[in-house]
Amino acid sequence: MNKDRQPELPSLARTVTGLPPSGIRRFFDIAAKMQDVISLGVGEPDFATPWSIREEAIYSLEHGQTTYTSNYGLLELRSAIAAHISQLYDVQYDPESEILVTVGVSEGLDLAMRSILNPGDEVVVPEPCYVSYKPCIILAGGVPVTVRTTADTNFCVTPEQIEAVRTPKLKAILIGYPSNPTGATITRESMQKIVDYAQRHNLFIISDEIYDRLVYEGEHVCVSALHGAQERTILLNGFSKAYAMTGWRIGYACAPPSVLAAMVKIHAYTMLCAPIMGQKAALEALRHGDASLSEMVQQYNQRRRVIVDGLNSIGLECHMPQGAFYAFPKIVSTGLDAETFAERLLFEQRVAVVPGTAFGAGGEAHIRCSYATSIRNIEMAIERIGAFVQSLDRSDRRLRSITGSQ
Ligand SMILES: Cc1ncc(COP(=O)(O)O)c(C=O)c1O
Numbered sequence: 001m002n003k004d005r006q007p008e009l010p011s012l013a014r015t016v017t018g019l020p021p022s023g024i025r026r027f028f029d030i031a032a033k034m035q036d037v038i039s040l041g042v043g044e045p046d047f048a049t050p051w052s053i054r055e056e057a058i059y060s061l062e063h064g065q066t067t068y069t070s071n072y073g074l075l076e077l078r079s080a081i082a083a084h085i086s087q088l089y090d091v092q093y094d095p096e097s098e099i100l101v102t103v104g105v106s107e108g109l110d111l112a113m114r115s116i117l118n119p120g121d122e123v124v125v126p127e128p129c130y131v132s133y134k135p136c137i138i139l140a141g142g143v144p145v146t147v148r149t150t151a152d153t154n155f156c157v158t159p160e161q162i163e164a165v166r167t168p169k170l171k172a173i174l175i176g177y178p179s180n181p182t183g184a185t186i187t188r189e190s191m192q193k194i195v196d197y198a199q200r201h202n203l204f205i206i207s208d209e210i211y212d213r214l215v216y217e218g219e220h221v222c223v224s225a226l227h228g229a230q231e232r233t234i235l236l237n238g239f240s241k242a243y244a245m246t247g248w249r250i251g252y253a254c255a256p257p258s259v260l261a262a263m264v265k266i267h268a269y270t271m272l273c274a275p276i277m278g279q280k281a282a283l284e285a286l287r288h289g290d291a292s293l294s295e296m297v298q299q300y301n302q303r304r305r306v307i308v309d310g311l312n313s314i315g316l317e318c319h320m321p322q323g324a325f326y327a328f329p330k331i332v333s334t335g336l337d338a339e340t341f342a343e344r345l346l347f348e349q350r351v352a353v354v355p356g357t358a359f360g361a362g363g364e365a366h367i368r369c370s371y372a373t374s375i376r377n378i379e380m381a382i383e384r385i386g387a388f389v390q391s392l393d394r395s396d397r398r399l400r401s402i403t404g405s406q
Contacts, residue, residue: 015139022131024354027342031352038381040307040369041352043180043326045244049281050292053243056284057277065276071268073101073252074279080286081252088212089222091230097257100264101274101282105210105251106132107267108236112206112253113140115262116234121171123206126157127360128328130180130208134360137174145170148361151319151330155184155362159197166201173198175223176208178215181359181368182328183321188221195229204259205233210251211324213242213293216301218322224254231256234263239278241324242293243285248278300325303371303378310382311369314389325372328356332365334392342367348391349384 011017024041031037048054072078078095085091093099102108109132117123119141125133127146134144145165149155162173173194177186198205207223224230238251251274253263267273304321311318311329318329331341338355345351345367356363371378 015141019135019138022358024131024358027346027352027354031346034346034350037346037350037352038373038377038384039352040371040373040378040381041354042370042372044246044372045241045296045325046372046374047244047296049244049248050285050289052288052292053245053281053284057248057281060280061277065280067276069101069273069276069279071264071273072099073274074276074283077101077279077283077286078252080283081254084286085222085224085235085254089225091222091224093224093254094257098254098260100253100255100260100267101279102236102238102251102253102267103271103274104240104249105208105236105238107271107274108234108238108251108253108263109133109136109206109208110139111263111266112234112236112255113137113142114266115259116172116204117142120169122167122169123172123174124157124162124165124170125174125360126155126161128155128179128181128356128363128366129174129359130176131358133174133176133208142171143169146361150362151182151328154186154319155179155182156186156190157194158190159193162194162197170201170203172204172206174206174208176210177221178211178321178323180211180324181326181354181356181363181366183324183326185215185218185322186221187218188226191221191223192226195223195226198232199228203232205229206236207233208236210236210238210241212237214297214300214325215323216297216304217320220323234259239282239285243282243289244296245278245281245285248275248281250274250278250282300371303373303375306375307369307371307378307382310378311385314382314386316385316389325370327369327371328366329369330365331367334389336392338364338367345385345388349388351381351384351388 078099082095117140122143137144147161212220235254239245316329342355354368356366
């Protein structure tokens with residue numbers, strides 16, 4: 001299309017034009033045009049989907065299984081999801097009325113927000129958090145109310161923090177542990193306090209547990225398993241991270257029947273159903289994927305130690321993340337803000353990381369480094385980041401010697 005001769009068009013939706021672009025994409029776009037970049041930027045497994053899962057999808061295609069499914073998703077898959085959650089967390093969901101197969105957790109988030117929010121309803125979101133949380137609330141007509149969390153409290157939110165921002169319009173709390181970007185998990189006791197608070201004030205809880213299988217220390221706390229939680233929780237999960245299935249676009253939502261029915265209504269009109277090939281693959285993942293999952297977890301765990309030790313050794317203070325595949329070191333000691341640090345690191349040493357500011361309040365003192373990449377890449381990246389940090393020290397010393405400051 002000729003850009004000079006674009007006709008004048010009606011205005012676009014204000015909710016969309018008002019949204020800032022993702023702070024992650026900008027760095028990827030720059031990095032993609034550069035040579036020899038080591039990327040710690042991507043939030044997706046570096047493994048291909050395990051072969052038996054791919055083979056199952058190929059088999060189903062070969063046998064002509066190329067149709068729509070029920071709006072809810074294949075009953076066989078929903079039953080397997082119910083059995084899976086029951087086995088892992090001792091929580092019972094009815095596959096007929098309480099489970100919906102979605103197009104990734106991404107769609108689950110959107111459906112959750114659109115089915116519970118009226119214009120102006122508020123949702124508490126602890127930050128730093130996954131980049132889509134606030135836009136999903138805004139696009140559904142809601143208002144995100146952010147609560148800042150920090151490394152000192154392992155990035156966990158407390159009822160007191162929520163109480164400090166509560167208004168009569170507060171409708172829900174949106175949380176995601178293990179967390180992207182911090183890698184933090186939450187303890188059973190801390191989460192139970194949030195559930196009790198939600199119960200006292202009649203709030204929904206939306207719990208994004210996409211990293212539940214990637215926990216290296218302690219246990220994953222499934223929110224629905226806590227006392228009084230299941231009846232007010234929309235539990236979101238999916239196959240992207242645990243089974244290296246980002247491209248298949250399969251997730252699921254578990255919720256009380258009335259909430260799930262509302263979500264299905266939107267899903268049926270907008271998506272119809274999740275792709276059948278992905279659903280077949282997801283079924284195979286639940287049936288036989290755990291051996292591959294354990295191998296991947298073992299590798300992520302090794303990489304986690306290498307990256308955290310490496311970052312601390314070059315002077316970037318980094319807490320040990322208990323889950324997901326992100327390290328979230330502090331960069332305040334360098335005197336740079338997160339955006340400048342990430343940009344200069346990319347141009348000067350060709351390492352792509354994401355500035356913590358992309359994840360909201362509390363992220364400004366950090367960068368996010370994904371360790372879903374090989375140990376070799378992590379080691380080379382640490383060397384380059386170390387050289388970058390040293391070059392800052394040198395220029396800082398030079399500056400002090402010129403200005404005579406301490
Ligand atoms: C916390 C979190 N939730 C949801 C998603 C999206 O997952 P899906 O691929 O299932 O849409 C991601 C992807 O990075 C994520 O990190």
